[in-house]
Amino acid sequence: MTPEASLGYRKQSPEVAARFSRMRDRPVILSVQALSKQFGDHTALDKISFDVRRREFICVLGASGCGKSTLIRIVAGLETPSGGEVLLDGKAVSGPGPDRGMVFQGYTLFPWLTVKKNVMFGLQMGGKSAFDAESDAREWIALVGLAKFENSYPHELSGGMKQRVAIARALANRPRILLMDEPFGALDAQTRAQMQAYLLEIWRNVDVTILFITHDLDEAVYLSDKILVLGANPSRVEEMIENPVPRPRTRQQFLSAEFLATYGRISDLIHPPTSVPQERMPVPRLTAAGDDVE
Amino acid sequence: MRWLIPFAPISGRSRVLLGGVSFVLPILVWCLFSYVPFIWHPLIKITEPGGVSYFRVDTLVDKKVFAAENEKMVAAGSPEARGVPANPIFLPAPDQVATAMVRAFTTPPRRSDEPWLHESLWHSVQIIFWGFTLSSIIGVPLGILSGVFVGVSKLTEPVVDFSRYMPAPAFGALAVAVLGIYDAPKIAIIFIGTFFQQVLVVANTTRKLDTSLIEAAQTLGARRLHLLFRVVLPGISVDLYNDMRILLGWAWTYLIVAEYIGASSGITYFINQQAKYRIYDNVFAAIIMIGIIGFVTDRLLALLGSQMFPWQKSSRPSLFGRWFRKNSEAFTP
Numbered sequence: 001m002t003p004e005a006s007l008g009y010r011k012q013s014p015e016v017a018a019r020f021s022r023m024r025d026r027p028v029i030l031s032v033q034a035l036s037k038q039f040g041d042h043t044a045l046d047k048i049s050f051d052v053r054r055r056e057f058i059c060v061l062g063a064s065g066c067g068k069s070t071l072i073r074i075v076a077g078l079e080t081p082s083g084g085e086v087l088l089d090g091k092a093v094s095g096p097g098p099d100r101g102m103v104f105q106g107y108t109l110f111p112w113l114t115v116k117k118n119v120m121f122g123l124q125m126g127g128k129s130a131f132d133a134e135s136d137a138r139e140w141i142a143l144v145g146l147a148k149f150e151n152s153y154p155h156e157l158s159g160g161m162k163q164r165v166a167i168a169r170a171l172a173n174r175p176r177i178l179l180m181d182e183p184f185g186a187l188d189a190q191t192r193a194q195m196q197a198y199l200l201e202i203w204r205n206v207d208v209t210i211l212f213i214t215h216d217l218d219e220a221v222y223l224s225d226k227i228l229v230l231g232a233n234p235s236r237v238e239e240m241i242e243n244p245v246p247r248p249r250t251r252q253q254f255l256s257a258e259f260l261a262t263y264g265r266i267s268d269l270i271h272p273p274t275s276v277p278q279e280r281m282p283v284p285r286l287t288a289a290g291d292d293v294e
Numbered sequence: 295m296r297w298l299i300p301f302a303p304i305s306g307r308s309r310v311l312l313g314g315v316s317f318v319l320p321i322l323v324w325c326l327f328s329y330v331p332f333i334w335h336p337l338i339k340i341t342e343p344g345g346v347s348y349f350r351v352d353t354l355v356d357k358k359v360f361a362a363e364n365e366k367m368v369a370a371g372s373p374e375a376r377g378v379p380a381n382p383i384f385l386p387a388p389d390q391v392a393t394a395m396v397r398a399f400t401t402p403p404r405r406s407d408e409p410w411l412h413e414s415l416w417h418s419v420q421i422i423f424w425g426f427t428l429s430s431i432i433g434v435p436l437g438i439l440s441g442v443f444v445g446v447s448k449l450t451e452p453v454v455d456f457s458r459y460m461p462a463p464a465f466g467a468l469a470v471a472v473l474g475i476y477d478a479p480k481i482a483i484i485f486i487g488t489f490f491q492q493v494l495v496v497a498n499t500t501r502k503l504d505t506s507l508i509e510a511a512q513t514l515g516a517r518r519l520h521l522l523f524r525v526v527l528p529g530i531s532v533d534l535y536n537d538m539r540i541l542l543g544w545a546w547t548y549l550i551v552a553e554y555i556g557a558s559s560g561i562t563y564f565i566n567q568q569a570k571y572r573i574y575d576n577v578f579a580a581i582i583m584i585g586i587i588g589f590v591t592d593r594l595l596a597l598l599g600s601q602m603f604p605w606q607k608s609s610r611p612s613l614f615g616r617w618f619r620k621n622s623e624a625f626t627p
Binding site: 076077078095096097098100101102104106108110111112113114121122125126153154155169170173179 | 504506507509510511512513514515516517520524525528529531603604605606607
């Protein structure tokens, strides 16, 4: 790719540029400051810093093993950093809490609770009466389109439905930020596409800020306002990319110039040409292999 | 030859069929030995003593002795003894045992101070109940705490692990010295036999709980006690229930040893008395009775479990369970 073409992702339409400049005026919700994490001799995260502003949708992208899960787990308070800190509304976080809702890749619904009771769980932990929690839960379940299933148990739901319940359960607590750790990674391609569109709809209609971890380039470009690209070994911020693809997003945009330019850029960042292993692995041809394959 | 494929599933009908066969097969073998005269039958039961002075009707004699005596009779010109092939007294035929199962309950004990069979069984059931309950009251909470808190685990599990290698019956003499000769030492043996295993099994079950559920609960705002009571306990409940079923089975295996300690009691006493009287039909009946009680209890608990935990994917509901579910609407008003 020519240097000129490789910078195509920086070209923003006037509408998109205006939106980004308005975004810069919004208050910072989450501030990650020089965050580091050591596991023994291994440096998983090396001085990661970035800000998330109100109503932003940020995707954290990196090759597998680059520490992006560690990053979000530290933000959630499930792990402690070796250095640096995480500020939520300017206050340092310590330990997990309902102000940072989390949706995990594995379905972490409580199997012994019905859909409704799962969504009520956080509300009741927050001190709501069963009655109030129930009516709140019903609204959130309706929002994710599962009103018919409020009395079903998780094992009766498909993978996509389970993640919708998990999203409703996290949102019901009205978190300051919603953390999503590869939430659609275990779903089949079709369901994943549906869930991505669904998530954008939810994000558009609910006052929520999202930090979304993924290793899927399409997913990152399709969903995000900004893409935080993490390099590997040790993991540091390669670039925070302002996604030039205009909203509202559609699947047709996958072939648009902005989309392809952004895709190309993040692909180069996480798989630098020098690090790509030999593309063709030679396979000896067997005599009985037959013809007419190409 | 589908059933030769490893792990291949089989139809519900063959499942039920095989379950029946697993009981029928050993009974069939028993029938062969009991009813087919040329299989085993090492003795002769005398029907006519003939000239043999010490033979009486219904006496059991060895086949060789029988033949030797008859040879003597032939030589002496006396009438030969007659008899039919028979098994030793300790192997009663299935029909005798079946009769004994009923008769043992309806026959009053030989001595007025001896218990009836149902009293013996009830006494044994009580010993098991108290031993197991007392063990569970301490063992289950302790197991859960060691599963949840590494500190508690390190404090308790080494000594528990050490203690479980000491066979419970080894404490028999000590239990009698401390607790007397009646029921207390017996309950103590069941307790010792169950408790140490129980702590370790429950702790392991607790540790197997998916930690991501705990993390999810934490991000939803759950803290300490809520985590324990609203996540850990319900999270392990199904496995814990099944552990308890298995442990109850183990408790039964300690019963006979426990009842030998001090003054013999319960079903053990009954079995010993009947053996002393050489009524082996009753001995068999009593042993089978223990099996039936254990098996039926476990099936009932399994069934109760499938009703208690509605969130479970019970992939294999029992015949009765399916019937129960199909008809459960009829039971509810």
